[in-house]
Amino acid sequence: RAKATHGVQLCQYEYGMDEVARKRRSMAADLRDAIAANDLSLAYQVQRSLVTNEVTGYEALARWHHPVAGWIAPQEFISVAEESGCIIELGDCVLRRACREAVLWPEPYRVAVNLSPVQLTRPILATTVAEILLETGLPPSRLELEITETALIADKASALHILRQIKAMGVSIAIDDFGTGYSSLETLHSFPFDKIKIDRSFVMESDRSEQARAIIRAVIALGSTIGMPVLAEGVETEAQLEMLRSEGCSEAQGFLLGRPSLSGPVLNEQIRTLQVVANSS
Ligand code: C2E
Ligand code: MG
Ligand code: MG
Ligand code: MG
Numbered sequence: 001r002a003k004a005t006h007g008v009q010l011c012q013y014e015y016g017m018d019e020v021a022r023k024r025r026s027m028a029a030d031l032r033d034a035i036a037a038n039d040l041s042l043a044y045q046v047q048r049s050l051v052t053n054e055v056t057g058y059e060a061l062a063r064w065h066h067p068v069a070g071w072i073a074p075q076e077f078i079s080v081a082e083e084s085g086c087i088i089e090l091g092d093c094v095l096r097r098a099c100r101e102a103v104l105w106p107e108p109y110r111v112a113v114n115l116s117p118v119q120l121t122r123p124i125l126a127t128t129v130a131e132i133l134l135e136t137g138l139p140p141s142r143l144e145l146e147i148t149e150t151a152l153i154a155d156k157a158s159a160l161h162i163l164r165q166i167k168a169m170g171v172s173i174a175i176d177d178f179g180t181g182y183s184s185l186e187t188l189h190s191f192p193f194d195k196i197k198i199d200r201s202f203v204m205e206s207d208r209s210e211q212a213r214a215i216i217r218a219v220i221a222l223g224s225t226i227g228m229p230v231l232a233e234g235v236e237t238e239a240q241l242e243m244l245r246s247e248g249c250s251e252a253q254g255f256l257l258g259r260p261s262l263s264g265p266v267l268n269e270q271i272r273t274l275q276v277v278a279n280s281s
Pocket of ligand 4: 177
């Protein structure tokens with residue numbers, strides 16, 4: 001196959017592309033069905049304060065178990081959803097479910113929900129957020145929306161307008177995967193963020209790379225100068241956690257602190273309650 005002549009390779013390449021497009025179309029159709037049937041689930045990953053060690057909230061991460069293909073990575077189905085347009089339904093569905101579940105959590109915990117750039121191109125988003133908050137009864141201060149830098153670039157003025165409306169309700173906005181987009185500082189300057197989430201690639205490199213540590217330090221300093229807390233993603237080791245704490249990072253999230261879990265905080269609380277009951281009897 002690989003040793004084929006140039007012409008044949010080109011043919012196979014085109015066939016391959018066709019096959020990829022076909023698979024994505026069929027995945028999009030299945031995804032639409034799954035959304036309509038409310039078949040997506042949410043995994044929750046804990047976020048902790050590095051100052052008090054307290055849980056500050058949980059990030060909601062979409063999960064899809066395909067009836068034939070099994071679990072599909074969010075990176076894959078989110079991009080299919082964006083391409084095919086059903087990201088709007090998916091986004092609404094994730095937001096509604098996250099708010100409905102978060103209202104049952106212990107009082108101070110916030111829920112962080114990822115937004116797609118595509119959702120930010122639709123002025124109706126602000127109304128949808130308001131409706132979902134009203135319908136679920138979640139106080140706006142307990143909702144945080146995460147937006148990646150690339151999300152904001154297409155129509156900046158319109159995205160800014162939508163974000164300002166959402167912020168005015170008391171919902172907070174975090175810039176996700178900070179440092180990996182191509183205009184981080186400009187984005188940070190133009191949009192009303194409440195928190196910086198430094199991308200996990202810097203945290204991962206930090207064990208081996210002084211430069212990665214220097215970048216983390218600089219982002220934390222930047223955050224503190226402009227009054228924005230910094231959360232570090234992808235913390236996997238005690239060494240990373242210690243480094244972040246000593247650099248003055250505000251919050252952390254990562255496998256060390258907790259893997260994304262389908263049961264989420266409600267079940268954890270129930271288990272704790274059961275343990276307390278068991279221990280006291
Ligand atoms: P993200 O928002 O940056 O989410 C964090 C990702 O890092 C999650 O992957 C999480 O499982 C992973 N992660 C957390 N801690 C660690 C760690 O210590 N080590 C490593 N190696 N990874 C860690 P996941 O769940 O596969 O999600 C990937 C991306 O998919 C998310 O990145 C987000 O951009 C997107 N995504 C997930 N759910 C949604 C959603 O409901 N809506 C939208 N628009 N995007 C979503
Ligand atoms: Mg995120
Ligand atoms: Mg992230
Ligand atoms: Mg990411």
